[in-house]
Amino acid sequence: MENSYFNEALSNFAKDFAYGGAIRHLVDKGYTADRIIREFHYPLSRETIEKMVADYQKGKDA
Secondary structure (H helix, E strand, O other): OHHHHHHHHHHHHHHHHHHHHHHHHHHHOOOOHHHHHHHHOOOOOHHHHHHHHHHHHHHHHO
């Protein structure tokens, strides 16, 4: 249990480090999750990209 929590946290950190900045930049430029997925072909699941976009937009609104 503890190991799976660590592995998930490490995976999330690596994805954010590698792609988070670029995705947040694109959102600031007006890109939607669908457009990012369609145009950039990041090796991330649709769910991951949509979550990154939603979390960023929620943080901006707060």
